[in-house]
Amino acid sequence: MADIPDAGQITFAQDPHSKSNPALKWFREARFGMFVHWGVYAIPAGYWNGKPTPHMGEWIMHDLKIPAEEYKQLAASFDPNDFDATELVDLAVRAGQRYLVLTAKHHDGFCLWPTELTSFSSTADAPLGRDIVGEISQACRERGIKFGLYYSQTQDWTHPDAAGNDWDFDPETKDFEGYLQEYVKPQLTELLTGYGEISLIWFDTPQGITAQQSRDLVEHVHKLQPYCLVNGRVGNGLGDYGQTRDNEMPDEPSGDWETPVTGNGTWGFTDNTEWKSAHEIAVTIAKAVSRGGNVLLNVGPDSHGAVPSAQVAELEAIGGWLQRCGASIYETRRGPFRALEWGWSTASSDHVYLLVENWPVQGDLVLPAGVSVESARLLTDAGATSLGVHDSSGGAVLGLTGIEPDAVLSVIELTGAREVAPL
Ligand code: H79
Numbered sequence: 001m002a003d004i005p006d007a008g009q010i011t012f013a014q015d016p017h018s019k020s021n022p023a024l025k026w027f028r029e030a031r032f033g034m035f036v037h038w039g040v041y042a043i044p045a046g047y048w049n050g051k052p053t054p055h056m057g058e059w060i061m062h063d064l065k066i067p068a069e070e071y072k073q074l075a076a077s078f079d080p081n082d083f084d085a086t087e088l089v090d091l092a093v094r095a096g097q098r099y100l101v102l103t104a105k106h107h108d109g110f111c112l113w114p115t116e117l118t119s120f121s122s123t124a125d126a127p128l129g130r131d132i133v134g135e136i137s138q139a140c141r142e143r144g145i146k147f148g149l150y151y152s153q154t155q156d157w158t159h160p161d162a163a164g165n166d167w168d169f170d171p172e173t174k175d176f177e178g179y180l181q182e183y184v185k186p187q188l189t190e191l192l193t194g195y196g197e198i199s200l201i202w203f204d205t206p207q208g209i210t211a212q213q214s215r216d217l218v219e220h221v222h223k224l225q226p227y228c229l230v231n232g233r234v235g236n237g238l239g240d241y242g243q244t245r246d247n248e249m250p251d252e253p254s255g256d257w258e259t260p261v262t263g264n265g266t267w268g269f270t271d272n273t274e275w276k277s278a279h280e281i282a283v284t285i286a287k288a289v290s291r292g293g294n295v296l297l298n299v300g301p302d303s304h305g306a307v308p309s310a311q312v313a314e315l316e317a318i319g320g321w322l323q324r325c326g327a328s329i330y331e332t333r334r335g336p337f338r339a340l341e342w343g344w345s346t347a348s349s350d351h352v353y354l355l356v357e358n359w360p361v362q363g364d365l366v367l368p369a370g371v372s373v374e375s376a377r378l379l380t381d382a383g384a385t386s387l388g389v390h391d392s393s394g395g396a397v398l399g400l401t402g403i404e405p406d407a408v409l410s411v412i413e414l415t416g417a418r419e420v421a422p423l
Contacts, residue, residue: 083305206235
């Protein structure tokens, strides 16, 4: 196994031997999900004995080389008395997110469910003994949100045979295959048999895993739940859909894909307050959907289970935007127009949508040459505002003089746009 796996370098290839998973239908329609990074790293929140960790909060154990026996004592302080799974899932609903992926086990090995395989969990070593996977899965089911689980299959810094921790465990004597067979697969069995429908297993950092091992994991998941999606980071070009690097926006991706994005500069909770604005998030969603992909936006609850209020405000603003403009996002596909100077396009069966980043302050929005349009409307809270359409020598022009742009990201719905095949 590689010493320090990196989350990148994932291809968009899909297993040529597997048929396309029918569950991709919900995934394509959903477009926007909530990633939840929660674990004992939320307790130190980026500082160990006063020393700041240099990178992401959930990497503190690795980056400060904290001995496993010392780190594991954090579980005794994992005491999220006030955590309410329905509040978290309601936030996802208010934000317009259609699926949720929870870190059942991140690289540090802490488990958010009652597992037989270790006591380093939210139910055994932690005083309150709460099954966080169970609580959130139930809240998702009640709210109609698809529920998925992140599971770190290669790195586990508290397991002697897994990748990632070479300060406690000698890499020369690690039995990685034994860890996969005797720890990873039994844990996946617990997760895939104990909580009803699991819609997605989200693996990470596959570097160093063999094709045989990746295939074994995919088959294990699909044997237990055939319609559970597996993300591309199971490794070796397998999985049901492609995965970008963290926070990456690909230019010309093919197939079904997803980009995981942070809400600030970390996945696990720290004191970082550089929240991405609702506008930035809307632009990320617009770019991704215009290129056929999904956005999985992270929240990192604090040690009590609370999402910082400044991030809640941005999520609610996104939810408001999706209330008025969601027709351009949900159940849409790649748009017909590429390389627009002023924004991006998506398409449904009835309409083409223009997501306009650079609003012409005075005047007209010029559509690509050769495009004719019957009518155009700006999507608003009140429904829509009709826009004047006229033809110039170059093509259709939308009159925007005196029209206020959207506070988050303006979306124009075109009816009767001349059909252009998606690229
Ligand atoms: O779960 C989130 C991250 O923790 C995980 N993927 C997302 C979804 C992830 N795993 N690995 N990476 C991201 C890449 C990590 C790279 C770094 Fe480092 C970790 C850069 C700094 C800390 C390892 C240590 C590489 C350089 C120093």
